[in-house]
Amino acid sequence: DIQLTQSPSFLSASVGDRVTITCRASQGISSYLAWYQQKPGKAPKLLIYAASTLQSGVPSRFSGSGSGTEFTLTISSLQPEDFATYYCQQLEPFGQGTRLEIK
Amino acid sequence: QLQLQESGPGLVKPSETLSLTCTVSGGSISSSSYYWGWIRQPPGKGLEWIGSIYYSGSTYYNPSLKSRVTISVDTSKNQFSLKLSSVTAADTAVYYCARRVSVTVGFDPWGQGTLVTVSS
Numbered sequence: 746d747i748q749l750t751q752s753p754s755f756l757s758a759s760v761g762d763r764v765t766i767t768c769r770a771s772q773g774i775s776s777y778l779a780w781y782q783q784k785p786g787k788a789p790k791l792l793i794y795a796a797s798t799l800q801s802g803v804p805s806r807f808s809g810s811g812s813g814t815e816f817t818l819t820i821s822s823l824q825p826e827d828f829a830t831y832y833c834q835q836l837e838p839f840g841q842g843t844r845l846e847i848k
Numbered sequence: 849q850l851q852l853q854e855s856g857p858g859l860v861k862p863s864e865t866l867s868l869t870c871t872v873s874g875g876s877i878s879s880s881s882y883y884w885g886w887i888r889q890p891p892g893k894g895l896e897w898i899g900s901i902y903y904s905g906s907t908y909y910n911p912s913l914k915s916r917v918t919i920s921v922d923t924s925k926n927q928f929s930l931k932l933s934s935v936t937a938a939d940t941a942v943y944y945c946a947r948r949v950s951v952t953v954g955f956d957p958w959g960q961g962t963l964v965t966v967s968s
Contacts, residue, residue, distance in 0.1 A: 779954035788944055788961050794954030836953050837897040
């Protein structure tokens with residue numbers, strides 16, 4: 746079974762910062778990776794699919810890259826509404842999540 | 849606009865079977881372009897994929913839950929369902945249904961989720 750490991754598990758940052766979250770797969774998964782944002786009490790929201798394709802309606806400050814076993818989600822300039830938990834997902838398994846909080 | 853809505857009991861007794869239904873509106877569940885999935889999230893924890901189904905009835909399940917999970921589809925009602933048997937307190941979670949495009953990765957949209965508590 747493929748395992749996904751996100752790092753860091755917790756991230757503290759300020760509005761305007763550039764942040765990067767990493768997702769590592771236990772074996773190569775080509776570009777079959779998605780990223781989600783989840784806010785408390787809400788369903789996850791798809792941000793990026795196929796490793797780097799921005800879902801319709803998602804702000805361009807979000808970007809994804811990578812292939813094979815290492816992937817990154819980058820937020821170029823944090824906005825107040827971006828403080829949330831982020832998950833990566835291969836076809837089915839999810840990473841454990843990265844909680845992004847305001848410094 | 850496609851919408852998904854979970855429904856079912858919010859309280860299930862230990863050792864019994866959890867049953868949930870996801871009703872799809874604004875689109876057809878019979879499209880060959882999509883898979884339909886169940887995902888859960890225990891309180892304060894991360895997301896766990898449970899299983900997915902194609903409109904034809906083909907299913908695949910999380911290996912860790914496979915022995916207890918059955919997902920089925922009713923195209924006439926535009927619904928798909930989840931059954932999880934022999935539940936314990938560890939199965940207490942918010943259960944979500946969602947759609948995935950068959951040729952890529954990523955669930956969208958999602959239902960709002962429904963909390964199922966396992967308790968006597």
